[in-house]
Amino acid sequence: MSNAALSVITSDPPEKWQEILADLITDPKELTEILQLDSNQGSDSLLAQSGLDRFSLKVPRPFARRMQPGKWDDPLLRQVWPSQLEEEVDSSLSEDPLQERSFNQAQGLLQKYRGRVLLTAAPHCAVHCRYCFRRHFDYATNTPGKQQWQETLGQIGRDSSISEVILSGGDPLAAGDNYLNWLLTQIDTLRQITTIRIHTRLPVVIPQRITRSLCQTLASLNSKLVIVIHCNHGQEIDSSVQLAMQKLRATGATLMNQSVLLKGINDDAACLVSLSHKLFDMNVLPYYLHLPDRVAGTGHFLVDEQEGLNLITEIRALLPGYLVPRLVREDPGSDSKTRLG
Structure with a gap:
Protein backbone atom coordinates (compact mmCIF):
# COMPACT_ATOMS: atom_id res chain seq x y z
CA MET A 1 0.00 0.00 0.00
CA GLU A 88 -49.35 -6.60 -8.78
CA VAL A 89 -49.37 -9.33 -11.42
CA ASP A 90 -47.78 -8.49 -14.78
CA SER A 91 -47.19 -11.30 -17.25
CA SER A 92 -44.38 -9.31 -18.91
CA LEU A 93 -42.30 -9.54 -15.72
CA SER A 94 -40.27 -12.57 -14.69
CA GLU A 95 -38.44 -13.94 -11.66
CA ASP A 96 -35.41 -14.49 -13.92
CA PRO A 97 -35.64 -11.82 -16.65
CA LEU A 98 -31.94 -12.12 -17.53
CA GLN A 99 -32.17 -15.94 -17.73
CA GLU A 100 -29.24 -16.25 -15.35
CA ARG A 101 -30.07 -19.86 -14.58
CA SER A 102 -28.93 -20.77 -18.09
CA PHE A 103 -25.55 -19.08 -17.52
CA ASN A 104 -24.99 -20.64 -14.07
CA GLN A 105 -22.18 -22.97 -15.19
CA ALA A 106 -20.97 -24.03 -11.74
CA GLN A 107 -21.82 -23.31 -8.12
CA GLY A 108 -21.32 -19.58 -7.63
CA LEU A 109 -20.23 -18.97 -11.25
CA LEU A 110 -22.10 -17.25 -14.08
CA GLN A 111 -20.69 -16.59 -17.52
CA LYS A 112 -22.84 -14.32 -19.66
CA TYR A 113 -20.13 -12.72 -21.81
CA ARG A 114 -16.96 -13.91 -23.49
CA GLY A 115 -13.73 -13.15 -21.67
CA ARG A 116 -15.17 -12.62 -18.20
CA VAL A 117 -16.95 -14.55 -15.49
CA LEU A 118 -19.04 -13.50 -12.52
CA LEU A 119 -18.73 -15.05 -9.06
CA THR A 120 -21.47 -14.72 -6.44
CA ALA A 121 -18.97 -14.05 -3.69
CA ALA A 122 -21.60 -13.54 -0.98
CA PRO A 123 -25.27 -14.58 -0.89
CA HIS A 124 -26.52 -11.59 1.08
CA CYS A 125 -26.65 -7.80 0.93
CA ALA A 126 -26.66 -5.08 3.56
CA VAL A 127 -29.77 -3.52 2.03
CA HIS A 128 -32.73 -4.97 0.18
CA CYS A 129 -33.33 -2.69 -2.77
CA ARG A 130 -36.89 -3.42 -3.84
CA TYR A 131 -35.98 -3.23 -7.57
CA CYS A 132 -33.25 -5.89 -7.19
CA PHE A 133 -32.88 -8.07 -10.28
CA ARG A 134 -31.66 -10.98 -8.14
CA ARG A 135 -34.41 -10.85 -5.54
CA HIS A 136 -35.54 -14.31 -6.73
CA PHE A 137 -32.04 -15.75 -7.33
CA ASP A 138 -31.26 -19.23 -5.99
CA TYR A 139 -28.46 -18.40 -3.55
CA ALA A 140 -29.00 -21.68 -1.68
CA THR A 141 -27.22 -23.55 -4.48
CA ASN A 142 -24.76 -20.75 -5.28
CA THR A 143 -22.88 -20.28 -2.01
CA PRO A 144 -19.70 -22.34 -2.38
CA GLY A 145 -17.35 -23.23 0.44
CA LYS A 146 -13.59 -22.97 0.00
CA GLN A 147 -13.25 -26.41 -1.56
CA GLN A 148 -15.95 -25.68 -4.13
CA TRP A 149 -14.41 -22.28 -4.84
CA GLN A 150 -11.07 -23.94 -5.51
CA GLU A 151 -12.75 -26.28 -8.00
CA THR A 152 -14.51 -23.33 -9.66
CA LEU A 153 -11.31 -21.29 -9.80
CA GLY A 154 -9.52 -24.28 -11.28
CA GLN A 155 -12.16 -24.37 -14.01
CA ILE A 156 -11.55 -20.66 -14.68
CA GLY A 157 -7.79 -21.19 -14.72
CA ARG A 158 -8.12 -23.81 -17.44
CA ASP A 159 -9.95 -21.39 -19.75
CA SER A 160 -7.37 -19.10 -21.32
CA SER A 161 -10.10 -16.92 -22.88
CA ILE A 162 -11.09 -15.54 -19.46
CA SER A 163 -9.15 -12.43 -18.44
CA GLU A 164 -11.53 -10.75 -15.99
CA VAL A 165 -13.26 -12.01 -12.85
CA ILE A 166 -16.22 -10.04 -11.49
CA LEU A 167 -17.25 -10.37 -7.85
CA SER A 168 -20.96 -9.84 -7.32
CA GLY A 169 -23.62 -11.34 -5.12
CA GLY A 170 -25.50 -10.50 -3.04
CA ASP A 171 -22.80 -8.01 -2.25
CA PRO A 172 -19.22 -9.29 -2.15
CA LEU A 173 -18.24 -6.74 0.50
CA ALA A 174 -20.85 -8.23 2.83
CA ALA A 175 -18.29 -11.01 3.31
CA GLY A 176 -15.58 -10.63 5.95
CA ASP A 177 -12.06 -9.32 5.38
CA ASN A 178 -10.34 -12.68 5.93
CA TYR A 179 -12.61 -14.49 3.48
CA LEU A 180 -12.23 -11.76 0.85
CA ASN A 181 -8.47 -11.75 1.29
CA TRP A 182 -8.41 -15.50 0.66
CA LEU A 183 -10.74 -15.38 -2.36
CA LEU A 184 -9.11 -12.35 -4.00
CA THR A 185 -5.64 -13.80 -3.49
CA GLN A 186 -6.74 -17.07 -5.11
CA ILE A 187 -8.14 -15.20 -8.12
CA ASP A 188 -5.06 -12.98 -8.35
CA THR A 189 -2.80 -16.03 -8.72
CA LEU A 190 -4.58 -17.18 -11.90
CA ARG A 191 -2.05 -16.37 -14.61
CA GLN A 192 -4.42 -15.21 -17.33
CA ILE A 193 -6.50 -12.91 -15.10
CA THR A 194 -5.59 -9.27 -15.75
CA THR A 195 -8.57 -7.54 -14.11
CA ILE A 196 -10.64 -8.09 -10.99
CA ARG A 197 -13.88 -6.14 -10.81
CA ILE A 198 -16.02 -5.74 -7.68
CA HIS A 199 -19.65 -4.62 -7.82
CA THR A 200 -20.87 -3.33 -4.46
CA ARG A 201 -23.38 -1.11 -2.72
CA LEU A 202 -21.73 -1.44 0.72
CA PRO A 203 -19.50 1.67 0.45
CA VAL A 204 -22.69 3.70 -0.04
CA VAL A 205 -25.07 2.12 2.47
CA ILE A 206 -22.46 1.18 5.12
CA PRO A 207 -19.33 3.22 4.31
CA GLN A 208 -17.77 1.95 7.55
CA ARG A 209 -17.22 -1.30 5.62
CA ILE A 210 -14.10 0.16 4.00
CA THR A 211 -11.61 -0.97 6.62
CA ARG A 212 -7.84 -0.72 6.70
CA SER A 213 -7.61 -4.51 6.40
CA LEU A 214 -9.81 -4.56 3.29
CA CYS A 215 -7.84 -1.74 1.69
CA GLN A 216 -4.56 -3.54 2.36
CA THR A 217 -5.91 -6.60 0.55
CA LEU A 218 -7.13 -4.55 -2.40
CA ALA A 219 -3.85 -2.64 -2.68
CA SER A 220 -1.83 -5.88 -2.67
CA LEU A 221 -3.42 -7.31 -5.82
CA ASN A 222 -1.31 -7.60 -8.96
CA SER A 223 -4.36 -7.59 -11.22
CA LYS A 224 -5.91 -4.29 -12.26
CA LEU A 225 -8.74 -3.51 -9.84
CA VAL A 226 -12.05 -1.94 -10.82
CA ILE A 227 -14.66 -1.15 -8.17
CA VAL A 228 -18.16 -0.35 -9.40
CA ILE A 229 -20.34 1.19 -6.72
CA HIS A 230 -24.13 1.30 -6.98
CA CYS A 231 -25.51 4.75 -6.21
CA ASN A 232 -28.80 6.02 -7.61
CA HIS A 233 -29.32 9.47 -6.07
CA GLY A 234 -27.09 12.28 -4.87
CA GLN A 235 -28.78 12.22 -1.46
CA GLU A 236 -27.10 8.87 -0.83
CA ILE A 237 -23.71 10.62 -0.70
CA ASP A 238 -22.53 12.22 2.55
CA SER A 239 -19.14 12.83 4.15
CA SER A 240 -18.82 9.21 5.28
CA VAL A 241 -19.34 7.96 1.72
CA GLN A 242 -16.83 10.52 0.46
CA LEU A 243 -14.25 9.19 2.93
CA ALA A 244 -14.95 5.60 1.88
CA MET A 245 -14.35 6.55 -1.76
CA GLN A 246 -11.14 8.34 -0.82
CA LYS A 247 -9.90 5.16 0.86
CA LEU A 248 -10.83 2.97 -2.10
CA ARG A 249 -9.18 5.38 -4.52
CA ALA A 250 -5.99 5.20 -2.45
CA THR A 251 -5.75 1.44 -3.11
CA GLY A 252 -5.14 2.17 -6.79
CA ALA A 253 -8.59 0.98 -7.88
CA THR A 254 -10.45 2.53 -10.78
CA LEU A 255 -13.80 3.71 -9.38
CA MET A 256 -17.01 3.72 -11.40
CA ASN A 257 -20.70 3.97 -10.63
CA GLN A 258 -23.74 2.34 -12.10
CA SER A 259 -27.25 3.55 -11.38
CA VAL A 260 -30.67 2.13 -12.12
CA LEU A 261 -33.18 4.52 -13.66
CA LEU A 262 -36.15 4.32 -11.29
CA LYS A 263 -39.59 5.85 -11.68
CA GLY A 264 -40.31 8.51 -9.08
CA ILE A 265 -36.78 8.30 -7.65
CA ASN A 266 -34.21 9.55 -10.15
CA ASP A 267 -36.06 9.83 -13.48
CA ASP A 268 -35.26 13.52 -13.66
CA ALA A 269 -32.44 15.26 -15.55
CA ALA A 270 -31.56 17.66 -12.71
CA CYS A 271 -31.31 14.73 -10.29
CA LEU A 272 -29.00 12.75 -12.56
CA VAL A 273 -26.84 15.78 -13.35
CA SER A 274 -26.39 16.42 -9.63
CA LEU A 275 -25.49 12.76 -9.08
CA SER A 276 -22.84 12.86 -11.82
CA HIS A 277 -21.23 15.95 -10.27
CA LYS A 278 -21.22 14.43 -6.78
CA LEU A 279 -19.72 11.20 -8.06
CA PHE A 280 -16.97 12.96 -9.98
CA ASP A 281 -16.17 15.07 -6.92
CA MET A 282 -15.22 11.72 -5.32
CA ASN A 283 -13.21 10.64 -8.41
CA VAL A 284 -15.94 8.15 -9.33
CA LEU A 285 -16.85 8.00 -13.01
CA PRO A 286 -20.60 7.82 -13.82
CA TYR A 287 -20.46 4.78 -16.08
CA TYR A 288 -23.84 3.07 -16.53
CA LEU A 289 -27.45 4.14 -16.20
CA HIS A 290 -29.47 0.93 -16.42
CA LEU A 291 -33.04 0.64 -17.49
CA PRO A 292 -34.64 -1.50 -14.76
CA ASP A 293 -34.69 -5.22 -15.44
CA ARG A 294 -38.22 -6.54 -15.80
CA VAL A 295 -38.27 -8.42 -12.50
CA ALA A 296 -41.48 -9.77 -10.98
CA GLY A 297 -42.56 -7.42 -8.19
CA THR A 298 -40.83 -4.32 -9.57
CA GLY A 299 -43.28 -2.99 -12.15
CA HIS A 300 -43.85 0.26 -10.24
CA PHE A 301 -40.17 1.20 -10.75
CA LEU A 302 -40.08 0.72 -14.52
CA VAL A 303 -39.14 3.58 -16.84
CA ASP A 304 -39.67 3.03 -20.56
CA GLU A 305 -36.86 3.22 -23.08
CA GLN A 306 -38.02 6.42 -24.79
CA GLU A 307 -38.17 8.27 -21.48
CA GLY A 308 -34.64 7.10 -20.75
CA LEU A 309 -33.44 8.33 -24.15
CA ASN A 310 -35.11 11.71 -23.58
CA LEU A 311 -33.36 12.04 -20.23
CA ILE A 312 -29.95 11.23 -21.72
CA THR A 313 -30.53 13.87 -24.41
CA GLU A 314 -31.28 16.43 -21.68
CA ILE A 315 -28.27 15.39 -19.63
CA ARG A 316 -25.93 15.49 -22.62
CA ALA A 317 -26.84 19.15 -23.15
CA LEU A 318 -25.89 19.94 -19.54
CA LEU A 319 -22.74 17.91 -18.89
CA PRO A 320 -19.38 17.22 -20.53
CA GLY A 321 -19.33 13.85 -22.24
CA TYR A 322 -17.26 12.11 -19.56
CA LEU A 323 -19.98 12.82 -16.97
CA VAL A 324 -22.83 11.40 -19.07
CA PRO A 325 -23.51 7.77 -18.08
CA ARG A 326 -24.20 5.23 -20.81
CA LEU A 327 -27.88 4.33 -20.94
CA VAL A 328 -28.00 0.54 -21.22
CA ARG A 329 -30.34 -2.42 -21.11
CA GLU A 330 -29.38 -6.02 -20.49
CA ASP A 331 -30.80 -8.51 -22.96
CA PRO A 332 -30.32 -12.19 -22.12
CA GLY A 333 -28.11 -13.97 -24.61
CA SER A 334 -26.56 -10.80 -26.05
CA ASP A 335 -22.78 -10.52 -26.39
CA SER A 336 -22.78 -7.43 -24.15
CA LYS A 337 -25.11 -4.93 -22.55
CA THR A 338 -27.21 -3.12 -25.15
CA ARG A 339 -26.24 0.54 -25.30
CA LEU A 340 -29.23 2.78 -25.96
CA GLY A 341 -27.80 6.26 -25.51
Whole structure:
Protein backbone atom coordinates (compact mmCIF):
# COMPACT_ATOMS: atom_id res chain seq x y z
CA MET A 1 0.00 0.00 0.00
CA SER A 2 1.31 3.45 -0.91
CA ASN A 3 2.14 6.20 1.56
CA ALA A 4 -0.82 8.14 0.17
CA ALA A 5 -3.12 5.29 1.11
CA LEU A 6 -1.64 5.01 4.58
CA SER A 7 -2.18 8.72 5.17
CA VAL A 8 -5.88 8.33 4.35
CA ILE A 9 -6.48 5.01 6.12
CA THR A 10 -5.05 5.80 9.53
CA SER A 11 -7.64 3.79 11.43
CA ASP A 12 -11.02 2.13 11.08
CA PRO A 13 -14.24 4.07 11.76
CA PRO A 14 -15.45 4.01 15.38
CA GLU A 15 -18.64 2.23 14.27
CA LYS A 16 -17.83 -1.37 13.38
CA TRP A 17 -19.39 -2.40 10.11
CA GLN A 18 -20.15 -5.90 11.40
CA GLU A 19 -22.21 -4.42 14.24
CA ILE A 20 -24.09 -2.19 11.79
CA LEU A 21 -24.76 -5.19 9.54
CA ALA A 22 -26.07 -7.15 12.53
CA ASP A 23 -28.40 -4.32 13.54
CA LEU A 24 -30.29 -3.60 10.32
CA ILE A 25 -33.78 -2.13 10.35
CA THR A 26 -36.00 -5.07 9.43
CA ASP A 27 -39.37 -3.96 10.84
CA PRO A 28 -41.35 -1.51 8.67
CA LYS A 29 -42.96 -0.06 11.80
CA GLU A 30 -39.54 0.82 13.23
CA LEU A 31 -38.56 2.53 9.98
CA THR A 32 -41.73 4.64 9.96
CA GLU A 33 -41.11 5.62 13.59
CA ILE A 34 -37.48 6.59 12.95
CA LEU A 35 -38.54 8.74 10.00
CA GLN A 36 -41.60 10.16 11.81
CA LEU A 37 -43.87 9.11 8.97
CA ASP A 38 -47.63 9.52 9.17
CA SER A 39 -49.16 6.25 8.03
CA ASN A 40 -52.28 8.12 6.90
CA GLN A 41 -50.47 10.44 4.51
CA GLY A 42 -48.96 9.62 1.16
CA SER A 43 -47.66 6.11 1.75
CA ASP A 44 -47.89 3.08 -0.50
CA SER A 45 -49.69 0.38 1.43
CA LEU A 46 -47.31 -1.99 3.17
CA LEU A 47 -46.57 -5.27 1.45
CA ALA A 48 -48.35 -8.23 3.01
CA GLN A 49 -46.34 -10.38 5.43
CA SER A 50 -46.19 -13.19 2.88
CA GLY A 51 -44.35 -10.85 0.53
CA LEU A 52 -41.99 -9.73 3.30
CA ASP A 53 -41.27 -13.37 4.08
CA ARG A 54 -40.10 -13.81 0.48
CA PHE A 55 -38.04 -10.60 0.35
CA SER A 56 -37.65 -8.90 3.69
CA LEU A 57 -37.03 -5.29 4.63
CA LYS A 58 -33.32 -4.63 5.25
CA VAL A 59 -32.05 -1.09 5.78
CA PRO A 60 -28.72 -0.11 7.37
CA ARG A 61 -29.07 2.65 9.95
CA PRO A 62 -26.40 4.88 8.36
CA PHE A 63 -28.42 4.79 5.13
CA ALA A 64 -31.68 5.53 6.97
CA ARG A 65 -30.06 8.59 8.57
CA ARG A 66 -29.78 10.12 5.09
CA MET A 67 -33.54 9.87 4.54
CA GLN A 68 -35.67 12.97 5.05
CA PRO A 69 -37.97 12.68 8.10
CA GLY A 70 -41.67 12.97 7.43
CA LYS A 71 -41.44 12.41 3.66
CA TRP A 72 -42.95 9.30 2.15
CA ASP A 73 -41.62 10.38 -1.25
CA ASP A 74 -38.02 10.50 -0.06
CA PRO A 75 -35.94 8.95 -2.89
CA LEU A 76 -33.92 6.75 -0.54
CA LEU A 77 -36.98 5.50 1.32
CA ARG A 78 -38.75 4.65 -1.94
CA GLN A 79 -35.87 2.37 -2.92
CA VAL A 80 -36.30 0.19 0.17
CA TRP A 81 -39.97 0.51 1.19
CA PRO A 82 -41.83 -2.81 0.73
CA SER A 83 -44.93 -1.65 -1.11
CA GLN A 84 -48.10 -3.58 -1.81
CA LEU A 85 -47.49 -2.65 -5.45
CA GLU A 86 -44.99 -5.52 -5.51
CA GLU A 87 -47.93 -7.92 -5.50
CA GLU A 88 -49.35 -6.60 -8.78
CA VAL A 89 -49.37 -9.33 -11.42
CA ASP A 90 -47.78 -8.49 -14.78
CA SER A 91 -47.19 -11.30 -17.25
CA SER A 92 -44.38 -9.31 -18.91
CA LEU A 93 -42.30 -9.54 -15.72
CA SER A 94 -40.27 -12.57 -14.69
CA GLU A 95 -38.44 -13.94 -11.66
CA ASP A 96 -35.41 -14.49 -13.92
CA PRO A 97 -35.64 -11.82 -16.65
CA LEU A 98 -31.94 -12.12 -17.53
CA GLN A 99 -32.17 -15.94 -17.73
CA GLU A 100 -29.24 -16.25 -15.35
CA ARG A 101 -30.07 -19.86 -14.58
CA SER A 102 -28.93 -20.77 -18.09
CA PHE A 103 -25.55 -19.08 -17.52
CA ASN A 104 -24.99 -20.64 -14.07
CA GLN A 105 -22.18 -22.97 -15.19
CA ALA A 106 -20.97 -24.03 -11.74
CA GLN A 107 -21.82 -23.31 -8.12
CA GLY A 108 -21.32 -19.58 -7.63
CA LEU A 109 -20.23 -18.97 -11.25
CA LEU A 110 -22.10 -17.25 -14.08
CA GLN A 111 -20.69 -16.59 -17.52
CA LYS A 112 -22.84 -14.32 -19.66
CA TYR A 113 -20.13 -12.72 -21.81
CA ARG A 114 -16.96 -13.91 -23.49
CA GLY A 115 -13.73 -13.15 -21.67
CA ARG A 116 -15.17 -12.62 -18.20
CA VAL A 117 -16.95 -14.55 -15.49
CA LEU A 118 -19.04 -13.50 -12.52
CA LEU A 119 -18.73 -15.05 -9.06
CA THR A 120 -21.47 -14.72 -6.44
CA ALA A 121 -18.97 -14.05 -3.69
CA ALA A 122 -21.60 -13.54 -0.98
CA PRO A 123 -25.27 -14.58 -0.89
CA HIS A 124 -26.52 -11.59 1.08
CA CYS A 125 -26.65 -7.80 0.93
CA ALA A 126 -26.66 -5.08 3.56
CA VAL A 127 -29.77 -3.52 2.03
CA HIS A 128 -32.73 -4.97 0.18
CA CYS A 129 -33.33 -2.69 -2.77
CA ARG A 130 -36.89 -3.42 -3.84
CA TYR A 131 -35.98 -3.23 -7.57
CA CYS A 132 -33.25 -5.89 -7.19
CA PHE A 133 -32.88 -8.07 -10.28
CA ARG A 134 -31.66 -10.98 -8.14
CA ARG A 135 -34.41 -10.85 -5.54
CA HIS A 136 -35.54 -14.31 -6.73
CA PHE A 137 -32.04 -15.75 -7.33
CA ASP A 138 -31.26 -19.23 -5.99
CA TYR A 139 -28.46 -18.40 -3.55
CA ALA A 140 -29.00 -21.68 -1.68
CA THR A 141 -27.22 -23.55 -4.48
CA ASN A 142 -24.76 -20.75 -5.28
CA THR A 143 -22.88 -20.28 -2.01
CA PRO A 144 -19.70 -22.34 -2.38
CA GLY A 145 -17.35 -23.23 0.44
CA LYS A 146 -13.59 -22.97 0.00
CA GLN A 147 -13.25 -26.41 -1.56
CA GLN A 148 -15.95 -25.68 -4.13
CA TRP A 149 -14.41 -22.28 -4.84
CA GLN A 150 -11.07 -23.94 -5.51
CA GLU A 151 -12.75 -26.28 -8.00
CA THR A 152 -14.51 -23.33 -9.66
CA LEU A 153 -11.31 -21.29 -9.80
CA GLY A 154 -9.52 -24.28 -11.28
CA GLN A 155 -12.16 -24.37 -14.01
CA ILE A 156 -11.55 -20.66 -14.68
CA GLY A 157 -7.79 -21.19 -14.72
CA ARG A 158 -8.12 -23.81 -17.44
CA ASP A 159 -9.95 -21.39 -19.75
CA SER A 160 -7.37 -19.10 -21.32
CA SER A 161 -10.10 -16.92 -22.88
CA ILE A 162 -11.09 -15.54 -19.46
CA SER A 163 -9.15 -12.43 -18.44
CA GLU A 164 -11.53 -10.75 -15.99
CA VAL A 165 -13.26 -12.01 -12.85
CA ILE A 166 -16.22 -10.04 -11.49
CA LEU A 167 -17.25 -10.37 -7.85
CA SER A 168 -20.96 -9.84 -7.32
CA GLY A 169 -23.62 -11.34 -5.12
CA GLY A 170 -25.50 -10.50 -3.04
CA ASP A 171 -22.80 -8.01 -2.25
CA PRO A 172 -19.22 -9.29 -2.15
CA LEU A 173 -18.24 -6.74 0.50
CA ALA A 174 -20.85 -8.23 2.83
CA ALA A 175 -18.29 -11.01 3.31
CA GLY A 176 -15.58 -10.63 5.95
CA ASP A 177 -12.06 -9.32 5.38
CA ASN A 178 -10.34 -12.68 5.93
CA TYR A 179 -12.61 -14.49 3.48
CA LEU A 180 -12.23 -11.76 0.85
CA ASN A 181 -8.47 -11.75 1.29
CA TRP A 182 -8.41 -15.50 0.66
CA LEU A 183 -10.74 -15.38 -2.36
CA LEU A 184 -9.11 -12.35 -4.00
CA THR A 185 -5.64 -13.80 -3.49
CA GLN A 186 -6.74 -17.07 -5.11
CA ILE A 187 -8.14 -15.20 -8.12
CA ASP A 188 -5.06 -12.98 -8.35
CA THR A 189 -2.80 -16.03 -8.72
CA LEU A 190 -4.58 -17.18 -11.90
CA ARG A 191 -2.05 -16.37 -14.61
CA GLN A 192 -4.42 -15.21 -17.33
CA ILE A 193 -6.50 -12.91 -15.10
CA THR A 194 -5.59 -9.27 -15.75
CA THR A 195 -8.57 -7.54 -14.11
CA ILE A 196 -10.64 -8.09 -10.99
CA ARG A 197 -13.88 -6.14 -10.81
CA ILE A 198 -16.02 -5.74 -7.68
CA HIS A 199 -19.65 -4.62 -7.82
CA THR A 200 -20.87 -3.33 -4.46
CA ARG A 201 -23.38 -1.11 -2.72
CA LEU A 202 -21.73 -1.44 0.72
CA PRO A 203 -19.50 1.67 0.45
CA VAL A 204 -22.69 3.70 -0.04
CA VAL A 205 -25.07 2.12 2.47
CA ILE A 206 -22.46 1.18 5.12
CA PRO A 207 -19.33 3.22 4.31
CA GLN A 208 -17.77 1.95 7.55
CA ARG A 209 -17.22 -1.30 5.62
CA ILE A 210 -14.10 0.16 4.00
CA THR A 211 -11.61 -0.97 6.62
CA ARG A 212 -7.84 -0.72 6.70
CA SER A 213 -7.61 -4.51 6.40
CA LEU A 214 -9.81 -4.56 3.29
CA CYS A 215 -7.84 -1.74 1.69
CA GLN A 216 -4.56 -3.54 2.36
CA THR A 217 -5.91 -6.60 0.55
CA LEU A 218 -7.13 -4.55 -2.40
CA ALA A 219 -3.85 -2.64 -2.68
CA SER A 220 -1.83 -5.88 -2.67
CA LEU A 221 -3.42 -7.31 -5.82
CA ASN A 222 -1.31 -7.60 -8.96
CA SER A 223 -4.36 -7.59 -11.22
CA LYS A 224 -5.91 -4.29 -12.26
CA LEU A 225 -8.74 -3.51 -9.84
CA VAL A 226 -12.05 -1.94 -10.82
CA ILE A 227 -14.66 -1.15 -8.17
CA VAL A 228 -18.16 -0.35 -9.40
CA ILE A 229 -20.34 1.19 -6.72
CA HIS A 230 -24.13 1.30 -6.98
CA CYS A 231 -25.51 4.75 -6.21
CA ASN A 232 -28.80 6.02 -7.61
CA HIS A 233 -29.32 9.47 -6.07
CA GLY A 234 -27.09 12.28 -4.87
CA GLN A 235 -28.78 12.22 -1.46
CA GLU A 236 -27.10 8.87 -0.83
CA ILE A 237 -23.71 10.62 -0.70
CA ASP A 238 -22.53 12.22 2.55
CA SER A 239 -19.14 12.83 4.15
CA SER A 240 -18.82 9.21 5.28
CA VAL A 241 -19.34 7.96 1.72
CA GLN A 242 -16.83 10.52 0.46
CA LEU A 243 -14.25 9.19 2.93
CA ALA A 244 -14.95 5.60 1.88
CA MET A 245 -14.35 6.55 -1.76
CA GLN A 246 -11.14 8.34 -0.82
CA LYS A 247 -9.90 5.16 0.86
CA LEU A 248 -10.83 2.97 -2.10
CA ARG A 249 -9.18 5.38 -4.52
CA ALA A 250 -5.99 5.20 -2.45
CA THR A 251 -5.75 1.44 -3.11
CA GLY A 252 -5.14 2.17 -6.79
CA ALA A 253 -8.59 0.98 -7.88
CA THR A 254 -10.45 2.53 -10.78
CA LEU A 255 -13.80 3.71 -9.38
CA MET A 256 -17.01 3.72 -11.40
CA ASN A 257 -20.70 3.97 -10.63
CA GLN A 258 -23.74 2.34 -12.10
CA SER A 259 -27.25 3.55 -11.38
CA VAL A 260 -30.67 2.13 -12.12
CA LEU A 261 -33.18 4.52 -13.66
CA LEU A 262 -36.15 4.32 -11.29
CA LYS A 263 -39.59 5.85 -11.68
CA GLY A 264 -40.31 8.51 -9.08
CA ILE A 265 -36.78 8.30 -7.65
CA ASN A 266 -34.21 9.55 -10.15
CA ASP A 267 -36.06 9.83 -13.48
CA ASP A 268 -35.26 13.52 -13.66
CA ALA A 269 -32.44 15.26 -15.55
CA ALA A 270 -31.56 17.66 -12.71
CA CYS A 271 -31.31 14.73 -10.29
CA LEU A 272 -29.00 12.75 -12.56
CA VAL A 273 -26.84 15.78 -13.35
CA SER A 274 -26.39 16.42 -9.63
CA LEU A 275 -25.49 12.76 -9.08
CA SER A 276 -22.84 12.86 -11.82
CA HIS A 277 -21.23 15.95 -10.27
CA LYS A 278 -21.22 14.43 -6.78
CA LEU A 279 -19.72 11.20 -8.06
CA PHE A 280 -16.97 12.96 -9.98
CA ASP A 281 -16.17 15.07 -6.92
CA MET A 282 -15.22 11.72 -5.32
CA ASN A 283 -13.21 10.64 -8.41
CA VAL A 284 -15.94 8.15 -9.33
CA LEU A 285 -16.85 8.00 -13.01
CA PRO A 286 -20.60 7.82 -13.82
CA TYR A 287 -20.46 4.78 -16.08
CA TYR A 288 -23.84 3.07 -16.53
CA LEU A 289 -27.45 4.14 -16.20
CA HIS A 290 -29.47 0.93 -16.42
CA LEU A 291 -33.04 0.64 -17.49
CA PRO A 292 -34.64 -1.50 -14.76
CA ASP A 293 -34.69 -5.22 -15.44
CA ARG A 294 -38.22 -6.54 -15.80
CA VAL A 295 -38.27 -8.42 -12.50
CA ALA A 296 -41.48 -9.77 -10.98
CA GLY A 297 -42.56 -7.42 -8.19
CA THR A 298 -40.83 -4.32 -9.57
CA GLY A 299 -43.28 -2.99 -12.15
CA HIS A 300 -43.85 0.26 -10.24
CA PHE A 301 -40.17 1.20 -10.75
CA LEU A 302 -40.08 0.72 -14.52
CA VAL A 303 -39.14 3.58 -16.84
CA ASP A 304 -39.67 3.03 -20.56
CA GLU A 305 -36.86 3.22 -23.08
CA GLN A 306 -38.02 6.42 -24.79
CA GLU A 307 -38.17 8.27 -21.48
CA GLY A 308 -34.64 7.10 -20.75
CA LEU A 309 -33.44 8.33 -24.15
CA ASN A 310 -35.11 11.71 -23.58
CA LEU A 311 -33.36 12.04 -20.23
CA ILE A 312 -29.95 11.23 -21.72
CA THR A 313 -30.53 13.87 -24.41
CA GLU A 314 -31.28 16.43 -21.68
CA ILE A 315 -28.27 15.39 -19.63
CA ARG A 316 -25.93 15.49 -22.62
CA ALA A 317 -26.84 19.15 -23.15
CA LEU A 318 -25.89 19.94 -19.54
CA LEU A 319 -22.74 17.91 -18.89
CA PRO A 320 -19.38 17.22 -20.53
CA GLY A 321 -19.33 13.85 -22.24
CA TYR A 322 -17.26 12.11 -19.56
CA LEU A 323 -19.98 12.82 -16.97
CA VAL A 324 -22.83 11.40 -19.07
CA PRO A 325 -23.51 7.77 -18.08
CA ARG A 326 -24.20 5.23 -20.81
CA LEU A 327 -27.88 4.33 -20.94
CA VAL A 328 -28.00 0.54 -21.22
CA ARG A 329 -30.34 -2.42 -21.11
CA GLU A 330 -29.38 -6.02 -20.49
CA ASP A 331 -30.80 -8.51 -22.96
CA PRO A 332 -30.32 -12.19 -22.12
CA GLY A 333 -28.11 -13.97 -24.61
CA SER A 334 -26.56 -10.80 -26.05
CA ASP A 335 -22.78 -10.52 -26.39
CA SER A 336 -22.78 -7.43 -24.15
CA LYS A 337 -25.11 -4.93 -22.55
CA THR A 338 -27.21 -3.12 -25.15
CA ARG A 339 -26.24 0.54 -25.30
CA LEU A 340 -29.23 2.78 -25.96
CA GLY A 341 -27.80 6.26 -25.51
